[in-house]
Amino acid sequence: MAKSRAFDVRRQTGFVPIALLCFLVLYLPIILLVVYSFNAGQSIAIWEGFSWQWYVKAWQNEKVQDATILSLIIATSASVIATSAAVMAALATTRTRGFRGYTFVFALINQPLMIPEIVTAVALLIFFAMIKVATGYTGLMYLIIAHSAFCIPFAYMPIRARLQGMDLNLEQAGADLYGTPWRVFRRVTLPQLWPGVLAGSMLAFVISLDDVVITEFVKSAGQDTLPTYMLGQMRRVISPEVNAISTALLAISVALVIAFYLLSKGGPQKNRE
Amino acid sequence: MIEISGLSKTFGSGANAFTALDDINVEIRQNEFFTLLGPSGCGKTTLLRSIAGFVDPTSGSLTIEGQDVLPLPPYARPVNTVFQNYALFPHMTVAQNIGFGLEMQDRPKAEIKQVVGEMLELVQMTPMADRMTSQISGGQQQRVALARALAPRPKVLLLDEPLSALDFKLRKEMQIELKRLQSETGITFVFVTHDQEEALTMSDRIAVMSTGRILQIGGPKDIYDHPAERFVADFIGDTNFLDATLQSVDGEVATVTLPSGKSVAARAVQGGNQSGAVTLAVRPEHATLTKESGLLDGVLQNIVYFGTDTHYHVTLDAGSAFVVRKQNQPNAGERFEVGEKVGISFDAGVGQVLRD
Amino acid sequence: MAQASDTQATRRRWLLLSPALLILLFAASGPLLIVVIYSFLTPGDYGGVIWKFSTDAWFNVVVERDFFDDTLSFSDAHLSIFWRSVKLSLMTTLVAFIVGFPTAYFIATRPKDKRDIWMLLIMIPFWTNLLIRTFAVMEIIRNEGVVNSLLIGLGIIDQPIQMLFTEFAITLGMFYVYLPLMVLPIYAAMERFDFSLVEAAYDLYASRWRVLRRVIFPIVKPGVIAGSILVFVPSLGAYVTPRVLGGGKQLMLGNLIELQFGQGRNWPLGAALSITLLAIVMIALIIYVRAAGREEMSHG
Numbered sequence: 001m002a003k004s005r006a007f008d009v010r011r012q013t014g015f016v017p018i019a020l021l022c023f024l025v026l027y028l029p030i031i032l033l034v035v036y037s038f039n040a041g042q043s044i045a046i047w048e049g050f051s052w053q054w055y056v057k058a059w060q061n062e063k064v065q066d067a068t069i070l071s072l073i074i075a076t077s078a079s080v081i082a083t084s085a086a087v088m089a090a091l092a093t094t095r096t097r098g099f100r101g102y103t104f105v106f107a108l109i110n111q112p113l114m115i116p117e118i119v120t121a122v123a124l125l126i127f128f129a130m131i132k133v134a135t136g137y138t139g140l141m142y143l144i145i146a147h148s149a150f151c152i153p154f155a156y157m158p159i160r161a162r163l164q165g166m167d168l169n170l171e172q173a174g175a176d177l178y179g180t181p182w183r184v185f186r187r188v189t190l191p192q193l194w195p196g197v198l199a200g201s202m203l204a205f206v207i208s209l210d211d212v213v214i215t216e217f218v219k220s221a222g223q224d225t226l227p228t229y230m231l232g233q234m235r236r237v238i239s240p241e242v243n244a245i246s247t248a249l250l251a252i253s254v255a256l257v258i259a260f261y262l263l264s265k266g267g268p269q270k271n272r273e
Numbered sequence: 274m275i276e277i278s279g280l281s282k283t284f285g286s287g288a289n290a291f292t293a294l295d296d297i298n299v300e301i302r303q304n305e306f307f308t309l310l311g312p313s314g315c316g317k318t319t320l321l322r323s324i325a326g327f328v329d330p331t332s333g334s335l336t337i338e339g340q341d342v343l344p345l346p347p348y349a350r351p352v353n354t355v356f357q358n359y360a361l362f363p364h365m366t367v368a369q370n371i372g373f374g375l376e377m378q379d380r381p382k383a384e385i386k387q388v389v390g391e392m393l394e395l396v397q398m399t400p401m402a403d404r405m406t407s408q409i410s411g412g413q414q415q416r417v418a419l420a421r422a423l424a425p426r427p428k429v430l431l432l433d434e435p436l437s438a439l440d441f442k443l444r445k446e447m448q449i450e451l452k453r454l455q456s457e458t459g460i461t462f463v464f465v466t467h468d469q470e471e472a473l474t475m476s477d478r479i480a481v482m483s484t485g486r487i488l489q490i491g492g493p494k495d496i497y498d499h500p501a502e503r504f505v506a507d508f509i510g511d512t513n514f515l516d517a518t519l520q521s522v523d524g525e526v527a528t529v530t531l532p533s534g535k536s537v538a539a540r541a542v543q544g545g546n547q548s549g550a551v552t553l554a555v556r557p558e559h560a561t562l563t564k565e566s567g568l569l570d571g572v573l574q575n576i577v578y579f580g581t582d583t584h585y586h587v588t589l590d591a592g593s594a595f596v597v598r599k600q601n602q603p604n605a606g607e608r609f610e611v612g613e614k615v616g617i618s619f620d621a622g623v624g625q626v627l628r629d
Numbered sequence: 630m631a632q633a634s635d636t637q638a639t640r641r642r643w644l645l646l647s648p649a650l651l652i653l654l655f656a657a658s659g660p661l662l663i664v665v666i667y668s669f670l671t672p673g674d675y676g677g678v679i680w681k682f683s684t685d686a687w688f689n690v691v692v693e694r695d696f697f698d699d700t701l702s703f704s705d706a707h708l709s710i711f712w713r714s715v716k717l718s719l720m721t722t723l724v725a726f727i728v729g730f731p732t733a734y735f736i737a738t739r740p741k742d743k744r745d746i747w748m749l750l751i752m753i754p755f756w757t758n759l760l761i762r763t764f765a766v767m768e769i770i771r772n773e774g775v776v777n778s779l780l781i782g783l784g785i786i787d788q789p790i791q792m793l794f795t796e797f798a799i800t801l802g803m804f805y806v807y808l809p810l811m812v813l814p815i816y817a818a819m820e821r822f823d824f825s826l827v828e829a830a831y832d833l834y835a836s837r838w839r840v841l842r843r844v845i846f847p848i849v850k851p852g853v854i855a856g857s858i859l860v861f862v863p864s865l866g867a868y869v870t871p872r873v874l875g876g877g878k879q880l881m882l883g884n885l886i887e888l889q890f891g892q893g894r895n896w897p898l899g900a901a902l903s904i905t906l907l908a909i910v911m912i913a914l915i916i917y918v919r920a921a922g923r924e925e926m927s928h929g
Binding site: 009010018019026027030032036043091093119124127149227242257261 | 639642643645646648649650653654656657658659660661663664677727728729731735736738745749750751756758759762764765766767771773774775779805812824827828831837841866867868869872882883886890899900904906914
Binding site: 325326327346347348349352353354356358360361362363364373374377378421422425 | 823825826828830831832833834835839843844847848
């Protein structure tokens with residue numbers, strides 16, 4: 001008689017439909033973008049058959065080639081620099097009692113997350129313009145350093161998290177067995193820290209690869225990355241070529257994010273078992 | 274007051290189905306301190322949550338003062354719960370917590386204020402009224418949880434192992450406190466616990482539960498002295514089990530033959546066998562140890578001193594073990610030595626025949 | 630002895646920190662000071678600055694000098710852009726909350742082993758390129774896009790609705806790209822939420838709505854505040870989304886700043902506007918820290 005009236009304390013009217021709608025809204029535009037990158041026609045609403053033509057066109061576009069190479073160079077360099085700096089910073093700030101200047105260090109490391117990107121971009125534009133005038137150097141280093149800076153907090157977070165979950169005893173055991181600090185680090189700490197380092201460097205790579213605002217302001221003439229090239233394209237009539245480039249970039253990001261997820265999921269707990 | 278009949282609850286279905294409640298029939302009386310006692314997983318909490326409205330029974334009926342409450346959501350039932358972990362609202366003060374139920378019933382502000390004041394008084398928490406619940410001790414949180422559940426004057430107060438988080442001394446205090454509150458407020462208490470001592474000291478009646486069924490309902494003395502089943506006898510207090518043969522049953526009196534061949538009168542069990550092999554339960558403190566031969570004979574294996582009393586472990590000639598508990602006196606009478614041949618005796622009517 | 634090793638540890642710590650700190654000081658924090666200096670200089674004719682002290686840039690943030698008779702008046706153009714930035718950011722935050730709160734609640738009430746997967750589904754779009762996601766929204770709401778094609782195809786309208794290059798488009802875009810930032814902290818707060826409190830509230834005669842408003846919401850409020858700040862701050866400084874979806878017609882603060890370094894050739898004004906934006910963001914952050922701190926205090 002009183003059946004099927006089970007009272008669910010967690011239920012709230014309308015929440016499930018809103019949540020499912022939310023996921024739909026999040027993915028529908030991306031899915032459509034991907035689908036129409038394979039459209040044989042120009043349209044972004046009418047399906048005219050499957051074709052690779054926009055990928056071929058993008059691949060053959062010299063500007064796209066240049067931008068791709070530049071994006072990869074910058075993202076790789078920034079990721080390596082940011083990750084190295086982040087590992088050292090994490091070693092210095094984790095598993096230690098609070099020290100003088102900790103708040104300052106913490107604020108500095110996380111600053112790129114708090115300050116609007118446009119403000120940092122303007123600041124770098126002004127600062128690098130001064131240096132460019134003073135030195136005459138207009139190379140890639142400006143972009144690499146700028147990217148390294150805003151990638152540091154993203155590389156720092158997973159490394160720090162990993163380090164906090166690590167067993168301090170192992171290092172003490174290493175030191176006890178006559179390991180010098182450097183050898184203990186290389187033979188004991190680093191192998192354990194590795195998943196965190198990998199995760200951090202992947203995040204840094206993705207963040208660098210996706211950046212638009214700071215790159216747009218810092219770049220010298222002819223230094224277009226893929227995102228700034230695409231931003232330029234969006235001013236005029238857009239060809240599905242942009243869809244093709246977007247899809248390729250999306251694929252890289254999604255693959256790296258899922259890898260990051262798996263890495264951090266199987267993280268520190270795994271060792272404890 | 275609360276009438277429960279044929280109540281069952283099955284979680285899951287198919288091969289994974291788990292029967293948490295199996296044909297529960299019980300009537301809880303007005304003004305009663307009623308305890309559901311059993312080991313974890315016996316279904317006592319599921320039964321309590323069925324009354325509160327958080328579990329929807331698969332079949333059966335449940336009425337409170339004649340009203341069918343099964344169709345009602347928890348917030349429409351005239352019962353309140355004291356939760357195991359108290360579940361006090363961390364963002365509210367002690368007074369706000371106590372007034373919450375009244376506020377949700379849209380009672381006038383003046384009335385809420387007055388009742389909250391009374392409740393604070395009742396649980397002796399008046400000086401703490403404006404503290405946050407995280408700023409008071411475990412025992413105080415317990416009192417607030419009680420006051421919060423009592424404030425709306427429910428017809429029934431449900432208590433889900435409310436004392437289990439407290440330390441021993443505080444638990445003893447709160448047991449007395451709970452009894453006092455129940456008699457002062459006149460509200461029916463339904464109390465869930467796995468602690469037999471707690472159940473015996475506080476309850477008017479106890480329902481002993483195991484694997485989703487109620488095995489026996491009765492007053493504390495009734496349950497302790499006359500357990501109907503082996504599980505009840507074993508779960509509450511210590512018991513010796515003897516294999517015996519039932520000779521005859523005459524009303525409440527059964528005559529049994531013990532393994533030693535001697536016969537003794539014992540208490541019969543309702544609905545039990547009329548003859549044949551039965552199990553006889555004898556409490557250790559109901560038996561006496563003698564130097565000469567008794568109802569049962571054996572060899573003293575071990576003597577364990579407990580301060581208030583001493584336990585004598587005997588191996589009977591029939592091979593099974595038997596424990597006799599003797600209260601310690603300033604000048605103990607007979608002294609026993611390990612290895613000695615001893616006799617065990619108990620009075621007629623002390624042994625309880627169990628339903629197998 | 631102990632002191633010597635302490636000093637050594639301190640030296641080692643700062644040595645390890647130095648690469649990160651140097652990079653950040655050089656390419657993130659340090660240049661901010663130069664922006665402050667630039668905001669007090671005179672604009673050069675072809676961009677850049679002339680090293681002459683001037684407070685004009687700061688006046689020009691909200692005031693403009695008439696070209697002919699030098700009278701001062703409030704700069705309608707700037708004020709309307711400020712107003713639009715704040716308005717659209719608040720709208721974005723509100724909509725993100727309305728959608729994000731139930732979503733976070735939904736995820737937090739899934740079985741434990743499924744929650745990570747749902748959260749991954751929220752985070753994947755967040756870690757993909759913001760420009761691409763903005764572009765995806767653009768494609769959908771364009772006159773030739775799916776929405777208009779569908780509506781015309783169904784015969785509901787016969788002319789495409791102009792959605793692109795409107796304030797609606799910008800709000801939609803910012804909502805779309807920043808939504809995960811709302812869900813994440815609310816979920817974090819909700820996951821720790823003890824649902825026995827909800828049982829207690831229902832037991833004490835609270836309706837579903839009152840349980841939500843009086844018990845769940847107050848307890849996860851720090852997460853809601855964090856989410857709101859995380860959405861509001863980047864919305865206020867948004868540059869890409871209003872540029873792509875506003876099409877240069879509906880400027881926001883970020884675009885106004887960029888304009889001063891491009892066509893406007895007024896670097897000091899751009900610098901002053903940047904500092905203004907930064908100040909608003911800092912105020913928002915301070916409000917957040919205060920609110921979070923108070924929450925902590927009261928929960929002691």
